[in-house]
Structure formats: C-alpha cells, structure tokens
Amino acid sequence: MVRGKTQMKRIENATSRQVTFSKRRNGLLKKAFELSVLCDAEVALIIFSPRGKLYEFANSSMQETIERYRRHTKNDTPTSFRTVEQNMQHLKQEAANMMKKIDFLEASKRKFLGEGLGSCSIEELHRIEQQLQRSISNVRARKTQVFMEQIEELKEKEKALLEEKARLSEKHGTDPQPTTKDQTENQPQNYAESSLSSDVETELFIGLPHSRTRGVIRSS
Incomplete structure (x- = not known):
C-alpha cells in the first residue's frame, strides 16, 4: 500500500512552533557536524530564528566558505552576492513584522481578558x-x-x-403499575367512596320542647 506524502504547513501554535524549531535546529546542526567529520566535507550552516536570532555552524571559516561558494556559483558576480544579502535583509524584515503581529495579538488578548485597559x-x-x-x-x-x-x-x-x-x-x-399522574387522578374518587362507607349519626328529639328526650339512631 502506497501512502501519499503528507503536506507540510506552518505550525499555527506559537509555543509548538518554537519547540519544533529548537528540536529541528539542533538536529540540523548535529547532522552538519557529522557530515563534516565523517565525510571530511566543508560545511557552513546559517539559521535565523523567527525572532531574528542567528545560529551558525562552520567546520572552517564561515567567511572563507562563503567566498568559496561565490567562486563556484554560475553567476559569480557582485550582483549575485548583493541579491543574497538583499534576501537576507528581506527575511529579517519579515521576521520583525511577524514579531510585531505577535505582540499586537498578545496585547489584544490581554484586553479581552480585562487587562491593560488603561491606555484604551x-x-x-x-x-x-x-x-x-x-x-x-x-x-x-x-x-x-x-x-x-x-x-x-x-x-x-x-x-x-x-x-x-x-x-x-x-x-x-401483569398489569403495569399506574403512573404518578394516574394515582393523583384516582385519589379523590377513592376518598369519596371511603367517606360514604363511614358511620353516620342521626339525632332525633321526642316530646314537647321543655320535656323532650333525645334518642340516637345509628345507621351503618
């Protein structure tokens, strides 16, 4: 089974990007050193971090290696070397712009958290x-x-x-148990039936008003 190549892209998270840069930079410097020792090659390596910090490695003089590179390029003219310098300046400017954007985003984030509002x-x-x-x-x-x-x-x-x-x-x-709603609806009817089955007392008075006696008839 042939797997497709994974497309590389810029790491968006600033912390993860810095960690990856440090790991890859150290690995690249290590490989450059191993290549120079194992193969007796003249190696010069220049790295600029996103913050514009310079990292370099050369098993001989960096300047001599650059001069040797200039002599072996197809367009060995001062204009070509100036183009390289211009590209380097352009990269430095882009790194500085990125730092400004990062600072702006961090300031905006603090404001949304209610911090640093005094100058707003x-x-x-x-x-x-x-x-x-x-x-x-x-x-x-x-x-x-x-x-x-x-x-x-x-x-x-x-x-x-x-x-x-x-x-x-x-x-x-078996019949399912009634729900709470059914029990509530049936409660008044059951109460009425139980009330009808209770004892009822009826009082009767016999005789004249001043001498009448009272009898009690109980019905069940």
Whole structure:
C-alpha cells in the first residue's frame, strides 16, 4: 500500500512552533557536524530564528566558505552576492513584522481578558465591549442548543423505558403499575367512596320542647 506524502504547513501554535524549531535546529546542526567529520566535507550552516536570532555552524571559516561558494556559483558576480544579502535583509524584515503581529495579538488578548485597559480610548473600549457581547451571545446560543439536545435525549430514554416496562408487563402477564399522574387522578374518587362507607349519626328529639328526650339512631 502506497501512502501519499503528507503536506507540510506552518505550525499555527506559537509555543509548538518554537519547540519544533529548537528540536529541528539542533538536529540540523548535529547532522552538519557529522557530515563534516565523517565525510571530511566543508560545511557552513546559517539559521535565523523567527525572532531574528542567528545560529551558525562552520567546520572552517564561515567567511572563507562563503567566498568559496561565490567562486563556484554560475553567476559569480557582485550582483549575485548583493541579491543574497538583499534576501537576507528581506527575511529579517519579515521576521520583525511577524514579531510585531505577535505582540499586537498578545496585547489584544490581554484586553479581552480585562487587562491593560488603561491606555484604551472610549472608541476602543466600546469596540471591545461589542466583541465581547457577540461572543457571549454565541456562547448562550450554543448553551441553549446543548440543553435542548439533552432534553430530547432524556425524552427518548424515557420513552424507551416505558416501552420496555410495557413489554415486560405483557411478557409476565401483569398489569403495569399506574403512573404518578394516574394515582393523583384516582385519589379523590377513592376518598369519596371511603367517606360514604363511614358511620353516620342521626339525632332525633321526642316530646314537647321543655320535656323532650333525645334518642340516637345509628345507621351503618
């Protein structure tokens, strides 16, 4: 089975990018040293970090190796060497611009966390507030969606349990127990029936008002 080549791209996370740079840089310097020792080769290596820091290795004089390179290039002219210097300056400028962008993003992040707001104008504070309100609105919408999904999931579980309960009752030949709602609806009727079956006392008075006696007839 032939696997396709993995496409390499820039690491977005700044911390991971710095860690990878340090590991690969050390590995590259080690390989350059091994090549110069094992093969008796003249090796010169120049590395500029994203922050513009210079790393280099040369088993002889760096300047002499560069001069030797110039002599062996096809276009051995001062213009070619100036082009290399221009490219190096361009790379340094790009690294400096990247550092400025990183500093700007870090400052913006601190402001969103409520830090470093002393130098902000009214317009900038208003803009930050609007962005935070939009973020809160998105979070609340997502929270509501998650709640609704959980409610629907619980309803489905309840339905499945009721169906399983009915199936088991039918299998064992027993009536399913009434739900709480059914018990509540039947409670007043049961109470009324029990009240009718209780003892009733009826009092009768016999005779004239001043000398009447009272009899008690009990009915059950």
